[in-house]
Amino acid sequence: MTLRIRQRLRRGDFTLPVDLELPSDGITAFMGESGTGKTSLLRAIAGLDRHEGEVRIDELCWQDAQRFVPVHQRELGYVFQEDNLFPHLDVRGNLDFAARRSGATQDEIADVIKRLALQSLLKAKATQLSGGERQRVALARALLTKPKLLLMDEPLSAVDAAFKASFLPQLKRLVQELRIPLLYVSHYADEVAQLADTLVLFRRGAAPISGPVSAMFTDLSLPLAQRSDAESILEAVVTGYEANYGLLRLQTDARLGVLRVGGDELPPGTPVRLRVMAQDVSLTLSRQQDTSILNICPVTVSAIEQSSDSQMTVLLALGSARLLARITRKSADHLRLFVGQSLFAQIKSVALLH
């Protein structure tokens, strides 16, 4: 199950070669500064712009040397950054526009309306909706095209923070339940950390590279791990709940101890994603007993890299998971850190990403 993308993107006076093989399930984020080709590649995949290359999704070929399937014959859904909705139609009319052409049934329309809570908006015109509502309608309409691939180009760039916070978990759940692969363009690491399984990182003047999101965020050779707010993403499973303290018990790897995170109760077995800031991780040679820090894990040093005059970034193996620690160079010397060393990571704070 792969998405094969080879494109020679013409960008002004130079050509950006793209050669990617992405999993055709789950969520893939395109991240990078503006002007690095994220949107151009998304448009090329959709067929909105034509460059030389190849686009295949599993057995389906949308473009190769011989053919170029026009946009309207590709089974995809596309949500633009803005101006998605037809101004001459109301919300219901916009949804019907898609449904009529994809053959979606009344039941399917009703289902999408319910999932995205659009009942009260059906008669409204695009101009009467808030930015967030417009994007919700655009997503619903894209889903009604019954896409084999969903593409979203910075859909949250014009909405408020509150909407963003509620929309991302909803989007993630939706594409998981409907089993639609999603390509999501963003230039915010927090959106990507929350949503993506795979990350395609766009860099100025260089070909984009891809990998699992947790590995990409913690790769010391990439700029993501060198940011002042570098972070690690851990996948964990709920194993219990300490009701008297309001703490969830989580397990990241079968061999390792539990992590405790404050939050509402979730049923055991629920998969969750955790974010740990590199600067919230400190290292000790022995396991501290007299400390307020709850989460102390045995780790092994995988790599060490100097990030600034005073700071080092340390990549730690926590079982099969990867964890970054940002410590001072003085501390690194003091602990005599070396690759392969076993020590303990004290995690001061863990954020639960839904």
Place this chain on the structure above:
Amino acid sequence: MLAPEDLTALFLTLRLALLTTVILLVVGTPLAWWLARSQWRGKFLIEALVALPLVLPPTVLGFYLLLALGPRGWFGQLNAALGFEPWVFSFKGLVAGSVIYSLPFVVQPLQDTFQNIGQRPLEVAATLRAGPWDRFVHVVLPMARAGFITAAMLGFAHTLGEFGVVLMLGGNIPGLTQVLSIRIYGHVETLQYAQAHVLSAGLLLLSFVILLSVYGLRGRLRLWR
């Protein structure tokens, strides 16, 4: 109050304006679409040609049309060779002249409208499985509604007031080529000011009402801008 000849001229004028408008909508839409979308460098040549009737004295336009359509002109000779009725001093000649004369009044508002709609709604429609024709009919046409109404009304109103082209091309044949403006001229020449007044005031009122509708509608139909 209106003599039968005045009524004949009135109906002839309305018929001419209506037919001209319909033809211009059919011909002008693809032309305006092309002008709005084309990336061709020489496009400005066509744009200037389309705009020419705005500034050209109608008599000049009528003069060249007379030369081309007349028995010695290339079109007139071809037409005669094919065995058709001549175009000069005929209603169809007036229609041909009017179409050229009012062309910019229909093409320019349409071109503006198509440009304002932009590329995005068409791209959106394509991602929703709408093919090129589907996109035009179900996205462009409804979104351009105000533009079409404006174009039709301007084309109609402008043709109503046509004088120079008609005079050069069609002359003054009652029931065939004698339109309102020519009739008014005739009344004035024969010092029948009362009749001239009635027809002139009528034409003034009609033109004003049409323009009122154009500008009034523009505000209301642009809800989505």
